[in-house]
Amino acid sequence: MLATAIILFREVLEASLIIAIVLGASRGIANRNRWVAGGIALGLTGSALVAILANMASSSFSGDQQAMLNAVILLCAVAMLTWHNVWMSAHGRQMSADIKEAGANIQSGRSPMTALLVITLVAVMREGSEAVLFLWAILSSGENTLNMLLGGLAGVIIGILVGLLLYIGLLRIPVRHFFSITSWMILFLAAGLAAQAAGFLTQIGLLPALGEGIWNTSMALRQDSVLGQLLHILVGYIARPSGIQILFYVITILSILLLSRFNSRRIG
Amino acid sequence: MRFNVLLPTLIAAVVAFESPAEELPVILTVHNQQFVPNKLVIPAGIKIRIVVRNQDSLPVEIESVDLSREILVAAHGESSFFVGPLQPASYQFFNDFNRDMQGTIVVNSAVQKGQ
Numbered sequence: 001m002l003a004t005a006i007i008l009f010r011e012v013l014e015a016s017l018i019i020a021i022v023l024g025a026s027r028g029i030a031n032r033n034r035w036v037a038g039g040i041a042l043g044l045t046g047s048a049l050v051a052i053l054a055n056m057a058s059s060s061f062s063g064d065q066q067a068m069l070n071a072v073i074l075l076c077a078v079a080m081l082t083w084h085n086v087w088m089s090a091h092g093r094q095m096s097a098d099i100k101e102a103g104a105n106i107q108s109g110r111s112p113m114t115a116l117l118v119i120t121l122v123a124v125m126r127e128g129s130e131a132v133l134f135l136w137a138i139l140s141s142g143e144n145t146l147n148m149l150l151g152g153l154a155g156v157i158i159g160i161l162v163g164l165l166l167y168i169g170l171l172r173i174p175v176r177h178f179f180s181i182t183s184w185m186i187l188f189l190a191a192g193l194a195a196q197a198a199g200f201l202t203q204i205g206l207l208p209a210l211g212e213g214i215w216n217t218s219m220a221l222r223q224d225s226v227l228g229q230l231l232h233i234l235v236g237y238i239a240r241p242s243g244i245q246i247l248f249y250v251i252t253i254l255s256i257l258l259l260s261r262f263n264s265r266r267i268g
Numbered sequence: 269m270r271f272n273v274l275l276p277t278l279i280a281a282v283v284a285f286e287s288p289a290e291e292l293p294v295i296l297t298v299h300n301q302q303f304v305p306n307k308l309v310i311p312a313g314i315k316i317r318i319v320v321r322n323q324d325s326l327p328v329e330i331e332s333v334d335l336s337r338e339i340l341v342a343a344h345g346e347s348s349f350f351v352g353p354l355q356p357a358s359y360q361f362f363n364d365f366n367r368d369m370q371g372t373i374v375v376n377s378a379v380q381k382g383q
Contacts, residue, residue, distance in 0.1 A: 007365055054327075054342040064348060066340045130329060130340060134365055137326045137343050199336050205317070205350040212335065212354055223333045238336055245336070 001151035004138065008155030011131040014233045015043075016163025018123040021189060021234075024170035025084065025182035026116055028095045039117040043124025050125070051132035067200045070126055074197035077122040080115040081190035082256050085183050087112050089260035092179035131156075183260075185234070191252040192236015198248035199238075210243030293317040293348065296371070298328050298341070298363075303371035312356045312377040319348040328369070332361035335373070 019036065026032040054066070088095075131152075138148045173181055201207040216239060221228050223239035231237035238245060296318055297304040310316045322328055322341040330339040335354075341347040351359075356377040363369035 003366070010364075054340075054345065066347070067338075067349070133327045133340070133342060140325070199338070203337055203339065203349045205315070209352070212352065218333070239333060240336055242336065 001144070001147045004134075004148040004151035005155035005158075007134060008131055008152045009159045010155075010229070011127040011134075012156045012159025013162055013229075015123040015127040016160050017166055017230075017233050018189065019120055020163040020167040020170065021182065021185050022116060022119050022123075023167055025088065025179070025186055027171075027178065027182075028098060029113070029116075031113070032116055035113050035116040036120050039120025040124050042117070043121040044128055046121065046125040047128030047132045050129035051136055054129075054133055064204050066129075067204045068206075071197045071200040071204075071206075073122045073126050074193045074200070077119055078190045078194045078197065078252060080112070080118045080122075081186050081193070082252070082259065084112050084115045084119070085186050085190070085256050086259045086263045087115075088179060088183055089264040092183065096175050096179050187253060187256050188235040190256060191249045192232070192234070194248040194252040195236050195238060195241065195245040198244045199242070202242060202244055207244050210247065212242050213240040214243050214246055216240045293319045296320045298322040298324055298369075300324065301326070301363075301366055301369055303363075303369060306371040307374060308371070309374045309376050310352070310354075312375045313353045315350055315352045317348055317350055318373075319346065321346050327365065329364040330361055331364040332359060332373075334359040335361065337361070338364075 019040070023032070023036060026036070050066075050069070135149070135152055138152075139145060170178075170182065198207060202209045218239040221231070221237070221239065223229070223232055223237065228237060228239065236249060241249075294308055294310060294316060296308060298320065301324060308318070320328075320330060320339060320341050322343060322345050325343045327343050327345070328341050330341065330349075331337065335351055337349060337351065339347055339349045351373065352375075354373075354375045356375050359373040359375065361371050361373065
């Protein structure tokens with residue numbers, strides 16, 4: 001029961017932290033709750049579909065496709081987060097002014113609503129498909145089902161609570177710093193996701209590693225420790241990154257920074 | 269954003285030519301919530317494909333922090349992944365769904381190609 005709780009906690013934690021940051025960063029955008037909720041619902045549906053596919057045709061929908069799907073999903077998220085940050089670089093100042101004046105509706109510009117939907121969908125679907133696959137197996141094994149389901153439920157709830165805490169913490173940041181802080185968080189979040197995508201593509205042999213384990217910081221901070229896992233989710237900490245992961249990480253950061261600077265200069 | 273996709277693809281295309289041909293795949297079986305064998309010996313310096321066959325009715329998620337790998341294998345499913353080229357050393361892996369299940373990949377410079 002405890003094991004199930006911990007497994008589901010870990011799966012849910014990642015999605016809920018990403019959603020918390022997205023919700024924070026989209027503060028003040030009209031109807032954002034509806035878009036994020038839609039993303040969660042679609043993500044859950046997607047996870048169920050992936051899990052069913054994996055169970056029905058276990059060898060034809062193998063881990064290779066799973067890894068490929070993960071990579072594609074992650075790169076979509078990176079693209080969407082880039083779009084979001086670039087958009088925010090032009091509208092963030094206006095939004096924090098609007099929030100200060102309590103009328104939190106942003107009027108100008110086409111806000112990246114689909115970006116909100118896709119990022120949430122992506123975060124939920126990736127972790128969700130693993131959780132659903134795991135729960136499915138427990139259900140069909142029939143042993144101690146109730147206990148394990150209860151444990152799983154506890155894990156899900158605690159995972160969501162941690163995300164909620166992060167969100168509440170974010171809301172306490174003074175408005176004038178708020179959007180620059182969430183933009184920095186999204187910058188590193190996106191870079192971390194890009195590095196993970198590179199890892200999956202190397203794993204299935206589509207990209208070369210360009211050197212496995214360019215450096216190793218396991219001695220300083222183990223990636224599977226609590227802090228290591230949190231940093232892995234939030235800023236993409238990898239204790240023993242491959243060359244291609246470092247490359248993806250750096251390129252993502254540079255692209256977002258350059259595009260944001262270009263965009264804010266063009267509009268502002 | 270375009271660079272995110274473009275540059276790695278270009279590099280991949282270049283490096284693909286110089287990657288040495290892969291060996292026969294190494295088989296790793298999951299049976300009764302254990303890795304069989306739980307110690308895989310592979311040669312250093314080349315890219316190796318590892319095929320995981322899950323004979324259990326629980327899915328496994330093989331994870332290695334040392335190798336930064338994460339492979340989901342459905343119940344009674346099969347999946348494969350690449351590692352390397354690696355330096356001679358021991359690399360730990362475990363099942364993220366059951367952390368008591370652990371194994372090691374030993375990369376040995378003395379193992380000859382084809383063995």
